[in-house]
Amino acid sequence: MNERRTETLVVTLVTVTNLLIAFFISGVVIWALGEDPWFALKTLLYGAFGYDEGLGYTLYYTTNFIFTGLAFAIGFHCGLFNIGAEGQAYIGGLGVGLICLWLEDWSLWLVFPLAVLTSIILGGIWGAIPGYFKAKRGSHEVVTTIMFNFIASVIMVNILSHVLRPPKEMSPESREFAEGVWIPQMHEIFDWFGINITQTPLNGTFFFALICLVLVWRFIWYTRWGYEIRTVGTNDTAAVYAGISVSRNIILAMVVCGGLAGFVGINEIMGSSHRIMLNFQAGIGFTGIAVSLIGRNHPLGILLAALLFGILYQGGAELSFEVQAIDRHLVVLIQGLVILFAGALENLFRPQIEYFVKQLAPQ
Amino acid sequence: MWTDVLLILDATLRISVPFVLAAMGGIFAERSGVIDFGLEGKMLGGAFVAATVAHLTQSAWWGLLGSIGIGIIFSMIHGYASVSKRGNQVVSCVAINIFAMGLTVVLANAWFHMGGKTPQLPKEARFMSIELPFAEEFRNIPIIGEIYYELISGHNALVYIAFIAVPITAWVVFKSSFGLRLRATGENPLAVDTTGISVNKTRYQALILNGILGGMSGAYLSTAHLAFFVKDMSAGKGYIALAAMIVGKWRPYPAMFACLLFSFLFAIKDKPEIFDLLKGIIPVKLLNSFLDMSPYILTIIFLAGFVGKAVAPKAIGQPFSKEK
Numbered sequence: 001m002n003e004r005r006t007e008t009l010v011v012t013l014v015t016v017t018n019l020l021i022a023f024f025i026s027g028v029v030i031w032a033l034g035e036d037p038w039f040a041l042k043t044l045l046y047g048a049f050g051y052d053e054g055l056g057y058t059l060y061y062t063t064n065f066i067f068t069g070l071a072f073a074i075g076f077h078c079g080l081f082n083i084g085a086e087g088q089a090y091i092g093g094l095g096v097g098l099i100c101l102w103l104e105d106w107s108l109w110l111v112f113p114l115a116v117l118t119s120i121i122l123g124g125i126w127g128a129i130p131g132y133f134k135a136k137r138g139s140h141e142v143v144t145t146i147m148f149n150f151i152a153s154v155i156m157v158n159i160l161s162h163v164l165r166p167p168k169e170m171s172p173e174s175r176e177f178a179e180g181v182w183i184p185q186m187h188e189i190f191d192w193f194g195i196n197i198t199q200t201p202l203n204g205t206f207f208f209a210l211i212c213l214v215l216v217w218r219f220i221w222y223t224r225w226g227y228e229i230r231t232v233g234t235n236d237t238a239a240v241y242a243g244i245s246v247s248r249n250i251i252l253a254m255v256v257c258g259g260l261a262g263f264v265g266i267n268e269i270m271g272s273s274h275r276i277m278l279n280f281q282a283g284i285g286f287t288g289i290a291v292s293l294i295g296r297n298h299p300l301g302i303l304l305a306a307l308l309f310g311i312l313y314q315g316g317a318e319l320s321f322e323v324q325a326i327d328r329h330l331v332v333l334i335q336g337l338v339i340l341f342a343g344a345l346e347n348l349f350r351p352q353i354e355y356f357v358k359q360l361a362p363q
Numbered sequence: 364m365w366t367d368v369l370l371i372l373d374a375t376l377r378i379s380v381p382f383v384l385a386a387m388g389g390i391f392a393e394r395s396g397v398i399d400f401g402l403e404g405k406m407l408g409g410a411f412v413a414a415t416v417a418h419l420t421q422s423a424w425w426g427l428l429g430s431i432g433i434g435i436i437f438s439m440i441h442g443y444a445s446v447s448k449r450g451n452q453v454v455s456c457v458a459i460n461i462f463a464m465g466l467t468v469v470l471a472n473a474w475f476h477m478g479g480k481t482p483q484l485p486k487e488a489r490f491m492s493i494e495l496p497f498a499e500e501f502r503n504i505p506i507i508g509e510i511y512y513e514l515i516s517g518h519n520a521l522v523y524i525a526f527i528a529v530p531i532t533a534w535v536v537f538k539s540s541f542g543l544r545l546r547a548t549g550e551n552p553l554a555v556d557t558t559g560i561s562v563n564k565t566r567y568q569a570l571i572l573n574g575i576l577g578g579m580s581g582a583y584l585s586t587a588h589l590a591f592f593v594k595d596m597s598a599g600k601g602y603i604a605l606a607a608m609i610v611g612k613w614r615p616y617p618a619m620f621a622c623l624l625f626s627f628l629f630a631i632k633d634k635p636e637i638f639d640l641l642k643g644i645i646p647v648k649l650l651n652s653f654l655d656m657s658p659y660i661l662t663i664i665f666l667a668g669f670v671g672k673a674v675a676p677k678a679i680g681q682p683f684s685k686e687k
Contacts (some may be wrong), residue, residue, distance in 0.1 A: 033473045081453050137667040141432075142400050142453060143609075144666060145660040146602050154659075158652040286461055293454070329468040329479075336462025344444040344455035 006357060013353045015294060015301075015342060022337035029333065033325050037089065040319055047318025048311040054318065056186060056200025063202075063267045066209040068288025069306050070216050071261040073297040075141075078221055078253035079233035084130060085261040086285025087152035092123025092262015094156065097174060097276035101164075104178035111181045115270060116170045119262030126152065127258025128251055135138030135247030141254075149285070160278055168286025174276040183210065183271040203271035205263075210303075217299040219256075229253050250354075261285060283332065287313075290335040293343040308333075369409070369513040371630050376518065377588065379626035380525045381406060381597075385604035386611070386618045387532045392438070393570035393613055394536060396549040396678040400456035401441050402577050403601025404463035408433040409581020411467040414481040414592035417488045417585075418528030426488070427521075427582045434578020437463070438570040446566045449682030460601075468594050479594030481585070490519035490587035521583045526619075529574065535613040537638040545569055549676030552683040562683040580604070599659070606662040613676065621665070628658045
């Protein structure tokens with residue numbers, strides 16, 4: 001085995017071990033609540049995979065997590081800890097919704113690129129401001145992005161309840177926009193080929209997410225911008241000597257983060273709810289942190305990790321439905337554990353695993 | 364008018380308590396060189412445990428003890444990850460915050476089935492206001508007596524504890540020998556190590572103090588300010604406390620004043636008179652959202668250093684290793 005393959009093997013084993021520890025502790029919590037962890041696991045997996053409706057929901061959630069996972073990863077490559085995907089998705093989604101409400105008579109082929117552009121611009125601005133403060137004033141992005149999440153939330157509550165809420169309606173959400181600009185749902189797409197599947201919120205955005213994975217992969221490792229971002233993230237002093245502007249790259253990375261997070265709005269608003277709703281982004285931004293850390297900030301890893309959290313979300317919903325004592329928020333708890341073990345304690349068992357791999361395959 | 368001013372200041376004091384406690388906790392951790400974005404999680408965990416224990420024992424003081432316990436547990440997890448295992452400190456903090464967000468709701472729902480709330484606490488199981496001696500008698504003395512009656516007397520125990528914690532923190536950090544070790548650890552851990560003092564031990568001690576104060580700040584939310592725990596009740600207060608600490612340049616008194624300033628904004632938001640006054644200038648709908656956003660915007664502005672440059676302890680965020 002050459003060195004690179006050994007390293008890949010070690011990293012994979014380390015990640016899997018960390019995940020297993022996080023799941024084990026979650027199992028202990030379930031056990032402490034007086035429920036059977038094995039039954040919980042079986043219910044969860046059945047809920048996520050057992051029937052095609054469950055699978056549809058799993059992939060629907062996966063789509064969201066790909067976007068926020070990528071949003072976190074880009075920042076991380078630049079040495080930033082962007083926990084503002086939540087607010088960036090919220091504001092980006094507002095842009096998507098407004099475009100759809102405004103141009104609802106247009107063809108989807110025109111509206112879709114415009115919606116993508118708007119969510120990049122609005123989500124990007126929402127990322128760029130904390131990026132600017134970080135780059136120029138040195139304010140830590142963790143605090144500023146969190147503050148921007150709260151500000152986004154206040155703005156959206158006010159816009160939805162005072163501006164976009166149709167008169168006579170009670171709930172703070174916009175009206176539904178015309179069917180012409182809905183992204184086709186997966187059962188419709190399958191129907192074109194004569195295959196029948198159950199209707200779920202899963203829609204064409206899933207393919208867009210896969211394209212984004214490839215684009216981000218190219219962006220980070222095969223473009224000058226990506227190279228500069230990685231240089232700043234690895235060693236900003238070296239970047240300065242190499243003539244790379246640190247502040248420019250921090251702001252650029254935050255704009256890309258915000259743009260990617262904004263795509264959550266495409267999946268949620270254009271693809272599923274067809275209206276702007278309150279808290280459509282709830283929790284998705286934070287999940288992106290765990291997704292990216294588990295996926296080692298690499299698009300392929302992010303895809304797998306997003307799928308994992310899609311399973312946890314859908315299976316967890318099923319589980320909380322079946323077992324009254326277990327709440328949906330168990331997933332949030334698992335996220336915290338995953339971030340702790342795969343992020344902060346990532347090298348906890350690395351020496352042991354390295355030793356084990358070396359024993360197994362001597363050079 | 365004068366009474367209104369006193370009432371707003373009084374409300375400011377009440378609101379500032381969790382910020383002040385958490386900011387003092389943050390000072391201990393960060394002065395020792397450990398980043399603490401985890402105040403939010405400790406506050407939330409403390410709030411939940413305090414409400415639960417107070418409900419079970421019908422005693423706010425046991426609740427407070429419980430919140431201190433969870434605060435210490437969280438800061439020890441942070442210590443293990445970031446001091447012993449030299450992991451990324453920011454990641455560890457965010458993990459604790461998200462973990463706390465999930466755990467509190469899961470447990471609240473499993474135990475009380477009230478949609479993430481804990482049962483309403485009766486008066487006996489809460490921190491109720493304490494009338495200081497002679498408050499009633501002094502009440503009619505102009506200015507001094509009024510200040511004593513309205514502003515100083517009539518708060519609950521945690522308010523007094525919070526404001527006693529400030530001079531104590533100042534004394535410990537700047538006057539005691541522990542404080543000297545603490546600050547040296549945050550500035551130059553290698554030098555501390557060569558004098559034979561354990562860097563990691565000092566950081567753990569700082570984190571214990573941090574956990575105590577962080578947990579207490581949560582207890583105030585659920586057993587003094589309100590009478591129950593509710594999902595996500597810390598609502599960013601831990602982060603705002605951290606920003607106040609940075610604005611106060613890691614010093615107890617300036618940090619306290621920063622906390623008071625943030626709280627003042629929260630206080631005028633809840634004051635109908637102020638609202639009516641501003642209504643004439645700004646449209647109501649805008650005013651509402653502006654007031655809701657103002658503490659967060661102010662946090663950002665302050666953090667951006669528009670009020671002067673903040674210099675962090677030199678070794679902050681760097682795990683200590685002898686081999687380096």
